[in-house]
Amino acid sequence: MRVSGRAVLGRAVSGEWRDVVTGAVLGAGHQAGEAMVPVLIGVVVDRAVARGSLTALLGWLVVLAAVYVGLSFSFRFGARAGERAAEQAGHRLRMDLVRRVLHPAGGAENGRLPGALATLATEDARRVGAVNTGLVFGISALMGLVVAAAVLLRTSLPLGLVVLLGTPAMTALGHLLSKPLEQRSETEQERAADASGVAADLVAGLRVLKGLGAVPAAVERYRRTSRDSLAATLRATRAQALQNGLVLALTGVFIAVIALVGGRLAAEGSISLGQLVSAVGLAMFLLGPLETLTWVNADLAQGRASARRIAEVLSAAPEITTAQPLPPATPVRGGLRLRGVGHGSLRGLDLDIAPGELLGVAVADPADATALIQCLARRQDPGTGAVELDGIPLTALDPAELRSLVLVAEHDADLFAGTLHDNVAAAADPSTDLAPITAAAGADEVAAALAQGYHTPVSERGRSLSGGQRQRMALARALAADREVLVLHDPTTAVDAVTEAAIADGLRTLRHGRTTVLITTSPALLAVADRVVLIEHGRVADTGPHLELIQRQSGYCAAVLA
Amino acid sequence: MSGTDPTRELLPTADPAQTLAAVRRLLRPRRALALAGLATMTGATAVGLLTQPLLGHIVDLVADHRGPGALTLPAVLLVLVAVVQGATTALGRSLTARLGETVLAALREDFVERALRLPQQQLERAGSGDLTARVTGDVSRVAEAVRTALPELVRSALAIVLTLGALALLDWRFLLAALLAVPIQAATARWYLRRAVPLYASERIATGAQQQELLDTVGAAATIRTFRLEAAHTERVEQRSWAAVQITMRGVRLILGFYSRLHVAEYVGLAAVLLTGLLLVRDGSASIGVATAAALYFHSLFDPVNAALVLLDDMQSAGAGLARLVGVTDLADHQDPPLPSASGTDTDTDTAVEVTALGHAYAPGRPVLHGIDLTLRRGEQVALVGESGAGKSTLAALIAGIHSPTSGTVRLATALNDSDPHSLPVGLVTQEVHVFAGSLADDLRLARPDAGEPELRAALDKVGALAWAEALPEALRTVVGEGGHRLTPTQAQQLALARLILADPPVAVLDEATAEAGSAGALLLEAATAQALRGRTALIVAHRLSQAATADRIVVMDGGRIVESGTHDRLSSAGGRYADLWAAWSGTRTGTTH
Known part of the structure; x- marks a missing residue:
């Protein structure tokens, strides 16, 4: 049975589609609510503070309270659905792996340490499951971007267009930048699995080591494996740090562009000062969803790497094959x-x-x-x-x-x-x-x-x-x-x-x-x-x-x- | 060994003070890197905070009708801020990650070293899953915290302090209004931590149990298939895994309840700041712009405050993992029992090992050895025989220094190891054949790390293993052990004897070292054993009496005591325990009993 990493990932998501959809819808509601908060701040300043009206303030504070109740509850239940999808998908993958390892035809353990297989069934299964949370938060963040863009488009067409065209470009760039991270992450995970496999193997043979006074040599061997693992991890973290910095710089430049375009529109009088304030507020808000999208990207990269490793085990060649099983002779005589x-x-x-x-x-x-x-x-x-x-x-x-x-x-x-x-x-x-x-x-x-x-x-x-x-x-x-x-x-x-x-x-x-x-x-x-x-x-x-x-x-x- | 403790006793966990001390100890040699990382992260955050004043400046320029051209400079500055912030963040994160990762590597190496030096019985009580869960799950959790949570905490703390300062600069009453949210946040944090601590503790136990079950199941996969117990064992893993999922979801519900409470704090603070703004504008002590700025500042506090508070969660989780790692690394005092003391007073150069009044109990009140006195002369080969459970393996382990005796002493002659104080005085080879994962040469080198290829070949040759070793796909570089080339039990035992030759101890203890190979390989192994023991003082626990018969002396044990001692010829005609055993053994040899 050939299984691709993509198929493993696909099943992890489709198997939990109800929770993923619930999480994404509620999460989108939460993001919309979060986007409304700076807009409402602008409205309060306009309609209450500027006019010195306490009753108007109280009225708008009630509206703000309603928005808060909505965003709070949709976050609570949306995130819960997302996490549940992640945990359950991880659990199902874990069981798929155990069933494959225990399959009567065998073959899955060939070339793999028990410790490494156990890591695969815990850490890697968790990472693949976490793709569901990533999807929920990613879709929610996209929704936040859409709401912000809609408000901005209503404010000004050019400003809205800048956001609408700029955001996908930003995301695509982020995706491109996380490609090398994905490759690094794969080697990092393999090395880490190796290090823990060596530790488990040495512990399993501890009596032998003690009998020969070989504990110092074993410690030295683990230290070497750990150093190799460290070197691989350091390469991965450098790539990750670089990606973080690049995305942060890109985001900052993006906000500068919005501020410049919005500022010029305000200076020309095509939008009001209040609209400029809310545009800037929304641009600041956009940082949140955009940052979410970058970590979702990184999580998806890790999830894809883990899914490939799991797929390798799931599609390991069986030790024996039985084309068309015949029923045994009845009664069984035992010759x-x-x-x-x-x-x-x-x-x-x-x-x-x-x-x-x-x-x-x-x-x-x-x-x-x-x-x-x-x-x-x-x-x-x-x-x-x-x-x-x-x-x-x-x-x-x-x-x-x-x-x-x-x-x-x-x-x-x-x-x-x-x-x-x-x-x-x-x-x-x-x-x-x-x-x-x-x-x-x-x-x-x-x-x-x-x-x-x-x-x-x-x-x-x-x-x-x-x-x-x-x-x-x-x-x-x-x-x-x-x-x-x-x-x-x-x-x-x-x-x-x-x-x-x-x-x-x-x-x-x-x-x-x-x-x-x-x-x-x-x-x-x-x-x-x-x-x-x-x-x-x-x-x-x-x-x-x-x-x-x-x-x-x-x-x-x-x-x-x- | 028949001593089995029924209770599973997890390895220790450090208390907060011990954990903190361990972190300080690890950071001390890397102080410069830590300072550089912190300084770079501070710089990155400070630069990032320039974004808001610059945006505010753009608003001011528009309000003052300064024309579109004036906006270019602040926009360029915004781009500059973004570039500098990106570069310093990349550098800062890289530095802090390097710090964290090197500290972590040092920590996990210390951890494994201590774990491998733990008394055998303590490790068995804890189960290898506990150790594996710590070295995989806990290490990755601490790493994640060090890589993301710690830099985030620094950034958030800086952002909060600086933003609150800016609010106070606008008007001190804005700060007071903003601080209204603090009691709710503090109460929420307390509420959360009180529930989180026990919850994480049980989550960790559930994860450890799941890991152990997985290791047991994967390791015994062949046996499970043989007995068609696939369904039962899958069910066992399923239960453990599902329990872990359930408890994780309890944690998720807790953290989400925590966020809901923080939303209340946000709303209360924001409403208070807006109300303050209205009142201050009404009595003329603040402009509309100032009130707007105050509200936006407070709004911009949401993210860093949430991030800082949510780190309580990550830090808690990482802290629990760290405590479990430090708990083991701090066990410096409880190492293996010291090797049997090399007694300087022993001037009898003919005596290699002297056992006096030795007694041992694995569990209090259940002694397995009573008052053993035994002397091994230099170069003497003594066979230890007796029925299963007579205490032979326990005596062997005590002489090899694997356990410390409950009472009595084991003394080794000084002259045995005067040539090199670091050389192994007593080597023990048991019936347990573990082939270490890795190349065959690496496996052998565990016994003598500096051995060259000719020495490895010589050792293999002596035990009759060179022929098959060279016939392996990549000869001595062939990967063997679990997951590699599978060796037969006989080959594995030959490997164990080759390791003994490489370790080259003056005294060797063999505990049924030929048993696991099965009878077919026993002859081969007996020849190999004779080679491996040449020139050594040896104690051989033997169940094949043919092997015992060739020893210099036979010691018979029964019920934890030595009941007979003498040569084969004397004992087999003495009409005692050994004569009985020999009759049973030699009887089957000639077929007279059946």
Whole structure:
């Protein structure tokens, strides 16, 4: 799905069009009111102060009060609508990004740090949303200009024309000047995202840093990234300062022109002194809307840059594609078949896994295990050959549907934020009795050793637990998901030998009659398998029961026995 | 480590006095730049204020019927004012931005440095989202304030002071009338700030929670997909995000209510000035022109007053962000526990590490280690075995100086690190494999920043990683880690061992350093480990007993205590804990239990 930055921006606005329109209409009302205030000041001076009439003054003060009530309320509710549009658009973009990152086809995280993606979903989504506020205030400011121009046109045609023709020219010039700012802003945002990504990455690896006494080196590295970011920001702010100064100078020159034209008209007698005063007052008022237009321009520039970055993630190429998903076979029997699979280090792997079989897969080269898991989990599709579930190629199955039938529990799976119980129950049917599952995985012992048992919170994706504790919780979670086919990769490497043997027995009992694949070199696990397959050099080298292979296969002994 | 604190405890926030002191400390070395910036901004504002007198002058010239030609000079002067104001504003903003940005860079660098030096447990309690939210959200908020709010505040303050002075020059009674608006403005400011402070505090918490949820979700995306929990996790982010939106909208409603109250003040002041004008014109003490000028002056005050008051909002928000940054940078006193003391009294040159009566508890009342006594001789390789939760990792972390013990001492022999006082005395490699984002060479150089390419290659070669490292798309310059080239767990662990070789500590502690790689890579890693430990005193937490069996000595732990110690041959025939473990282990090896 290709999405352009323009489309992202367009959806952010069109999705909130009601609030944007409400905000713009009320904001225009507010600007009109603000434009009326200097005009009314002139009227009060003319009709009350000059004539010394207190009753006239009181009457006009009532009119002024009415204008104030109107402008105050339209501002309050108009701005609220604008801000609501910004916040809601930002929220929707954030959710679009999360949905894309979590999409079953994957691919959005490639080449991006989690910290950078999080920044994209917060700061950049906010900036794109803020385009709505910019539009509301920009349209309101334009309306203020129109009202002022109308009054000026009624006062004098040439004066009104100067304003009407001068303002668009000014805005166009401002737009032109903000072009370089837009480019600077883009690099600035990338550098800033990089700096915070580096900080988040260093914090994630803090234990490693501390273990090696590498904190000073890490601090030095962050300092370098921060300096790069600073240099980029300074270039951007210089561009911004220059733009500000130029716009201010242009505006001042514009007002000088209005004062000169108006002054000459007054001197020639074509307009009255009072009209000159209100023209000057209106020219001063124009500063406000014009300044608003410049910051709106800058905000739109930032919003466009952010929208492009978001669009890149939204249109990231998926890792796998499924053209026309077929329904899975019913009922699902759980037979897996690999036909000449070539992927990564696999070289035409052929493997049949019967429904209900407990198969051990011993892999001499870890790269073979990684490649096999990628294919079975459909994280990637094999370059050659095919993997089939009950005779249907995995590439023809919807990836989400496939994962509800086949669970590939990877060795380095993260735990989720929440309690231990939340983790075990994460993918389980609510009616599942978790007790036998946690017992089989050795997770009940983990909970028993902790003060709060299953209510112990998990932080930092499980880093607060030891490796063995984390593995047993992850195994319990995988078992509790109760899929037709379960593939486990090295589920017990950090578990002590006694517990591992108990887990092996528990696994066999719990998964009885359902397809289970154990990719491991742990003899304790392989010993409980119905059959073991040895993979060497990307192909099946041998197959047989564990005990038999131990006795006759030297390659197997080398892979399994240390 | 089984010590887990249930409560999430955010990192500290500085109080206003601490924040102010920190700002002064940051500004002191940049005083000249600060003064230049302030002077330029003052000049720019002062020049800008000439616009009104010049416009007034044009009105006067017309009123005096001086003819169109006389208007040219003030118009040219207006253009000149505009050009000078534009140029000085550009310069002033650039200077103040440079000041603000360099101060900010110094602040965020100090912040990350302190954060990385924080005790591990404190950071874990706070969650990495808290830190990330501070380094992204807070830094950008403070930056925005420094870039726009601060110069605006200076300009507005100058405009207000000078305009009020001009009003007083017309007639002191105009000033009195104008000041009628002040009580309403003051009350409004108080009203606003009382509500804004707690609101911003909760807004910040909501934003931090949202950031943490996003980081957790994005970081665990692969696992979430595997378990088909996309909907549940999207829902979790949605709730956090929507809560943040709601609380932001409460802030918006507050600020808009604030403006409505300020409109009342504007109206009251303007009406008073107009009434004063009428009365003064009636009793002849002011001309119509003066009354007009007074009204226009007051009208021109609206913008700077609103701008100055709205800065309360920005400054509040930036101040809260700043306090959260300073709160961490000021934590100078709570650094990592000092490394195990190098004891000068220890003259026994054969002893590398001496642990005496060591006890530790992560939470009060739940000790995980009791009275550990352990001596490591120089060059000795000791394996630590026991069931999960026996306290092995805790002992390893205490010896490596990651935590300070609750009781007892860990002492290192002085002679170990006499060659270079800055060298690392004890290196720790754990089962946690983190590959740092960046090039492979940069990752390795974290352990020794000045290492040349040959040294990096030598270290990789020793752990058997050179072949695959050179086969990477850009060899050692290949970007690895999250978002880069994904290394296998075995490769990541080889990298960790290569880092240990580069850091070259005399004592190494390995905490199940081969576990995460999975069994397939274990053999490879055991060979790599042997290389990495050559010539070092080592404590190895091992769950693969084959690894323990080759150690010089085996120490068995159970329930936080050392229960056995001796060579493999002695312990495996002694009929104790180790003999049980070995039977379970070797039993599966020969298939006799199944």
